[in-house]
Structures are given as C-alpha cells and as structure tokens.
Amino acid sequence: MxxxxxxxxxxxxxxxxxxxxxxxxxxxxxxxxxxxxxxxxxxxxxxxxxxxxxxxxxxxxxxxxxxxxxxxxxxxxxxxxxxxxxxxxxxxxxxxxxxxxxxxxxxxxxxxxxxxxxxxxxxxxxxxxxxxxxxxxxxxxxxxxxxxxxGGVLLLPLAGAVVLVIGAAVRERRVAQRRLAEQETVSAAERTRRTLLEERARIARELHDVVAHHMSVITVQADSAPYRLPELSDEAREEFGTIAASARESLAEMRRLLVVLRGDGTEGERSPQPGIGRLQQLVETTVRAGLPAELSLAAGLDGVPPAVDLSAYRIVQEALANAVRHAPGARTRVSVASDGAHVTVLVVNDPPGQPVSPLETAGTGHGLVGMRERVRLTGGSLDTGPLPDGGFRVAARLPLSPPGPADAP
Known part of the structure; x- marks a missing residue:
C-alpha cells in the first residue's frame, strides 16, 4: 500500500x-x-x-x-x-x-x-x-x-540606508518563504498525482492478473468445448460459441480500459467505440443469453455525434444487463429514434411470465448512476423506474447538438 x-x-x-x-x-x-x-x-x-x-x-x-x-x-x-x-x-x-x-x-x-x-x-x-x-x-x-x-545632515542618510537594507532583507526573506511554501504545495500536488498514477497502475495489474486471466480461461474453455466434448448437441455448441464471443468482446473492452489506466488515455481513444450501429449485435447476444428482446431502430440515426452514439449504446447495454440479472426471461423492447434534435432511447421490460429467481437479488446501483452520468455529460435527460404491471422502464433523451451555457445541466 x-x-x-x-x-x-x-x-x-x-x-x-x-x-x-x-x-x-x-x-x-x-x-x-x-x-x-x-x-x-x-x-x-x-x-x-x-x-x-x-x-x-x-x-x-x-x-x-x-x-x-x-x-x-x-x-x-x-x-x-x-x-x-x-x-x-x-x-x-x-x-x-x-x-x-x-x-x-x-x-x-x-x-x-x-x-x-x-x-x-x-x-x-x-x-x-x-x-x-x-x-x-x-x-x-x-x-x-x-x-x-x-551633524544631523549625515544622520538621516546613514540611518535611512541601514533601515532600508534591514527592511529589504526582511522582505526578501518573506518572499523566499512564500515561494518555498508555493513550491511545497506544487511538490505535494505532484506527489498526489504520482500516487494516483501508481494506484491506477496497481488496479490495472490486478485487473490484468485476475479478471483478464479468468476471462481468457472462459474463452479457451468455451472455444475448446466442442472438441473436448464431441457428444454435444448443435444447440450446446452454438451456446458455447456465444459464450466465447462474449468473453472475447469483454476482453477487448478490458484491454481498452487497461490502456487508459496505465497511461493518459490517448492510446485507448484510438480504438473504435461501440455505437448505435452495434445495437443489433448486442440484442442478438442478449437473446442468445435467454432474454427475449426486440429492437426497433428508426431512420435518421446516421451521423450521430460520437458522445451520443456511445452513450446510447451503453445505456441500452446496461438496461439489458439489468433485465437479465433482475428479470430473467422477461420480454424486453428496445427502441431508438431521432427527431432531428434529440435521440430517444427507450428500454422497457415486462415482468417475468412466471415466478423465477433473479440472477442477482441485490444490486449496487452503479449501473443507473453510470447512466445518469452519461446522460448528464451529453446535456440530456433520463427517466427510470418501475411500471404499474411490474416491469421496468429506462428512457433517455440525448441532444444531438452540444448544450449551450444556458442549457447545460
């Protein structure tokens, strides 16, 4: 430590x-x-x-x-x-x-x-x-x-010279002390920054050594399962292939995160970020995980700003993940539309058709907090909450143009 x-x-x-x-x-x-x-x-x-x-x-x-x-x-x-x-x-x-x-x-x-x-x-x-x-x-x-x-003629110039020298020395010492204090403040800030960088490097090492290792093992096991278990059915082989693809995508996301943690983030920004164009793939992966999901993409979603594009993808990703965890098997509808000034993202899941145990009974709430943070950074609005029939809704409205000083949240 x-x-x-x-x-x-x-x-x-x-x-x-x-x-x-x-x-x-x-x-x-x-x-x-x-x-x-x-x-x-x-x-x-x-x-x-x-x-x-x-x-x-x-x-x-x-x-x-x-x-x-x-x-x-x-x-x-x-x-x-x-x-x-x-x-x-x-x-x-x-x-x-x-x-x-x-x-x-x-x-x-x-x-x-x-x-x-x-x-x-x-x-x-x-x-x-x-x-x-x-x-x-x-x-x-x-x-x-x-x-x-x-004799008083020489007294004032001589005594004045002594007083001026003493006062100037005191002033120079005070200035030197102030500059030393400023330098100590700068040094403390540099030490704090160095400590933060060291902590980020430590977190990156732990992510690489622990999480990335286990994800790699999952990928290898999922890829090799059809060869190790020749009696597997076609559905099981397809399921293992889906697991391997999801694990590889997670590893790619983690590599980008590790680059950001280990440096200033410039290398990580060179990698292409997911957007609305990859929502179809995301929904298909969710369907293969056992959640019946539907996607509706309206026209006019070309040329969306990168920040809005990425935020829309992450909001849908987090909403689908929450539905899988807390309402497994529930029918979920994803809708993304644009009116020329805003992009509206709507994810609604029904209550589970039959009583089932959720995959997670308690959550940290970090997903909803992350959604709100992304929406706030783009200057949009977010509405989340349960529905009267027991389902859940996530609705985000993201502006296509950057917010002005009067519109900034």
Whole structure:
C-alpha cells in the first residue's frame, strides 16, 4: 500500500495569521499617536514656533504615518516635503544649541518609520530613488546653511540606508518563504498525482492478473468445448460459441480500459467505440443469453455525434444487463429514434411470465448512476423506474447538438 501524503504544515495557526494581518495597522496607529504630540511639543518648546505653524508642520510630518500599512509611498510623499518645509521654516528662527537642524528628532524618527515601511513593500528601484532623494535634500540644506548643521545632515542618510537594507532583507526573506511554501504545495500536488498514477497502475495489474486471466480461461474453455466434448448437441455448441464471443468482446473492452489506466488515455481513444450501429449485435447476444428482446431502430440515426452514439449504446447495454440479472426471461423492447434534435432511447421490460429467481437479488446501483452520468455529460435527460404491471422502464433523451451555457445541466 502507498503511504498517505502528509499535508504541508503551516508555520502559523489561523489565529496567529489573523493577528499578524492587523499588526501593520496597529503599528501605524501607535506610531502616529506617539509622534504627533511629541512633534508638536518639540516644535513649540524647543524650536519656539507659533501654535498654528507648529500644528500644521506636526500634522504634515507625523499624520501620514496613518498610511504606513497600505500606502507608505504616498505617506513618504507627504511627510518628506513637510520635513523639508519644516527645515526651511526653522531657518527663520534663532539657532539654539540643543535644537538639531535640518531634521528635528521627531521628524527623523517618523522618516525612519516611513523608510522601513517602504522597504517592506516597495521594489528595490523605488527604495534607491527614495534614499537618493533623502540624501540630496540633506546635502542641499547643508549647503544652504553649513554653519547651522550640527551633524544631523549625515544622520538621516546613514540611518535611512541601514533601515532600508534591514527592511529589504526582511522582505526578501518573506518572499523566499512564500515561494518555498508555493513550491511545497506544487511538490505535494505532484506527489498526489504520482500516487494516483501508481494506484491506477496497481488496479490495472490486478485487473490484468485476475479478471483478464479468468476471462481468457472462459474463452479457451468455451472455444475448446466442442472438441473436448464431441457428444454435444448443435444447440450446446452454438451456446458455447456465444459464450466465447462474449468473453472475447469483454476482453477487448478490458484491454481498452487497461490502456487508459496505465497511461493518459490517448492510446485507448484510438480504438473504435461501440455505437448505435452495434445495437443489433448486442440484442442478438442478449437473446442468445435467454432474454427475449426486440429492437426497433428508426431512420435518421446516421451521423450521430460520437458522445451520443456511445452513450446510447451503453445505456441500452446496461438496461439489458439489468433485465437479465433482475428479470430473467422477461420480454424486453428496445427502441431508438431521432427527431432531428434529440435521440430517444427507450428500454422497457415486462415482468417475468412466471415466478423465477433473479440472477442477482441485490444490486449496487452503479449501473443507473453510470447512466445518469452519461446522460448528464451529453446535456440530456433520463427517466427510470418501475411500471404499474411490474416491469421496468429506462428512457433517455440525448441532444444531438452540444448544450449551450444556458442549457447545460
């Protein structure tokens, strides 16, 4: 037996994934709630700006942090010009020993948060462009007032480079983990497919070794019976010939099935499939098996689509087999007709003329299920059920043209 394929184990439970999904929003809300009042207090107290100007700069510098989770590039596009505007506004204020320039500490921290969010979401080209813009702004502001800077000019480009590298590394690792998980999923699917193919090959071997062997023995015994038993009557010889012919036909059907099971089915499709044209032979074989059957074929059945042709044959074959098994000796009528748009298949058997024991007292129901499946695939309809007099009816209506989207079952 093949071993079951273990399902890929996820590193996160559903609960942990749910909390992880909300973490970026919580981080954005927390950083905004912390940095907005700090930036406002810093501009008012340390840098001595007026209330209206300080409030506007604080909102423009720290407010965009709310967009960290979804739109970090837009947030940087708002906050970084506000940082530059704040540096220019501070040029009009008296220089203070404890006041950093051109970037105040709160604005520097907010900018680093934005750079980290960008590194986790944006491609490498965008990160390089953002870092170059940050360094260029720092250099230009330093050249405007080289005497005003106190080391903060280099702090943002250097710290920003470190943050961008760390964020990009984390992002690359996350992408690699996702690709690894996808590869594991593909590998699991391939293992499942290989297991299915192995199981199909095992079934094919069992069919070949067991069923085909016994069918071959039946064929050989039926063919050799007239030579081994010379006292047989002509009726018995004809009966053995019918048995041998049925066994050979069953072997041919099984060979086609084995080809499908052992491969992709392309070789099996090359063999001709039975159709309405072989119903006469099928009914004659059934009559020789002891079931009085009649066949009525209407005109206009030429050029039937292969799917409908095969489905009609299989439905009649299964209906006759059910009549032989469950109502031996009952008179059975087979009718196949076409109105130009549909093929109608009708198989009706009477109740047995005298009480007899059916060849099978219990069935699996797979025959009727197979009929319904064939009819459904062609877009037709099927009606089966007992008759008031104790007989049974199988009626199928198969369309000659493929069903459209509105007609599909």
């Amino acid at each position: 093949t071993e079951p394929i273990p399902a890929p184990v996820s590193a996160h439970t559903p609960g942990s994934r749910r909390w992880t999904r909300f973490l970026p929003y919580a981080a954005a809300l927390t950083s905004t709630a912390l940095l907005l009042p700090v930036t406002l207090a810093d501009l008012l107290g340390r840098y001595g700006l007026g209330g209206a100007v300080a409030t506007a700069l604080a909102v423009a510098q720290a407010g965009p942090l709310l967009m960290l989770a979804r739109r970090p590039l837009w947030a940087w596009g708002i906050a970084f010009p506000a940082d530059i505007a704040g540096a220019l506004v501070l040029l009009g204020e008296p220089a203070r020993q404890d006041a950093a320039w051109p970037w105040q500490p709160s604005a520097l921290i907010a900018c680093l948060f934005l750079l980290l969010a960008l590194a986790l979401r944006e491609p490498r080209r965008t990160l390089v462009t953002v870092w170059l813009a940050t360094g260029a702004a720092s250099l230009v502001l330093h050249l405007v007032r080289p005497d005003r800077g106190n």
